Amino acid sequence: MILAFIRSNKGENKVMIYEAHRLKRLPPYLFTIVDNKRKEVMAKGADVIDLSMGSPDQPAPKHAIEELCKQARIDGNQRYSRQDGEVEKKLRQAIAEWYMDRFGVSLDPDSEIVPLIGSKEGIAHLSLAFLNNDDIALVPNPAYPVHFNGVIMAGGILHNMPITPENNYMPGFDKLSGDLIKRAKLLFISYPHNPTTQVATLGYFQEIADWARNKDIIVGHDCAYSDIVFDGYKAPSFLQAKGAKEVGIEFHTISKSYNMAGWRLGFCVGNKDILKALAKTKSYIDFGIFRAIQHAAIKTLLGPQDIVKKTVATYKRRRDLFVDGLNEMGWKIEKPKATFYLWTHIPAKYSALTSMEFTNLLLEEAGVAVAPGTGFGEYGEGFIRFALVEREERLKMALGRLKNILELET
């Protein structure tokens, strides 16, 4: 795509500027397409119930907001963040305490923790830190898009591992050829999983840690939804598996557990050599996190954790209401054990439509915005994802509208 025409002073010469090839290799960002469509529908005066993006709608902890305001007024906090600064050290210690409390895994704050400007940033930079042009990254598909887009932007070779209901949304390793494994340098996994909501056992993580160790493959586990769990399920950490720290790292975020998505703070923990390369990559690109946000994150991680329980209870009520409502209208779906998403097949009556076409139908006819399964990769075809990030009254309204337009058999 030509981005700009620049005219010379005389107005004669045209300079054509093109996007870099690496951007052309990226798949279209379907969420932007859905979002533009949503705006179009809204501009016509329609009320859209937005269940498309995983952007939490519940409030951030009050004590975090108060700390942010207080710290934002302090002069020293306006300067660039430094790895050896006081608040930076305190944040890494707070992360180590949080991690020990959640998972019982001990981390060295100085070498086994790297704070991030959101986990998305770290996931993208992991590929940049390790992939050469002929290195392969193994990425389950469907996935949170930065898992594969980060690989493409880094210039690596993407190898999709289909995850479907047939394999329980767990990538199979026995089908990978010896040559592929030899050239593979990175494996991304993520449980509880976005978009499929699948959860994993520690036993599964152990299998992956054992498999990767013999093959010199880095495992990057994206654990963004570790706190959003229901019905007594507890999400394990990859680092709880024996030997996992030798091969892997794990990404966490305050975005989902504490409703602080816009604050941009996540962290990566685990193998110190992998983290060193990640930190080195970042040091050429960013200057870390605003110090006032780091102070607020410390309060968040070490302060009262009842906000997490409250947040999860709200998502559970929404999940129950929405899944029951879908089942009642004839759209059969089970209750997920984790995340605030519902991942579901397009109803059989509409199976002639692609997930993008079905998404458009829901938006245009019902004023309900959802994410098309193919936004998460080709193996998401035939599915859509609801993000339960609207209040119960709005969810009930969405159910009513869906029932009216879909007219499914009950």
Ligand SMILES: Cc1ncc(COP(=O)(O)O)c(C=O)c1O
């Ligand atoms: C699986 C997964 N990982 C990472 C992220 C990004 O989180 P952050 O806000 O920390 O960048 C998301 C956001 O939706 C996600 O679903």
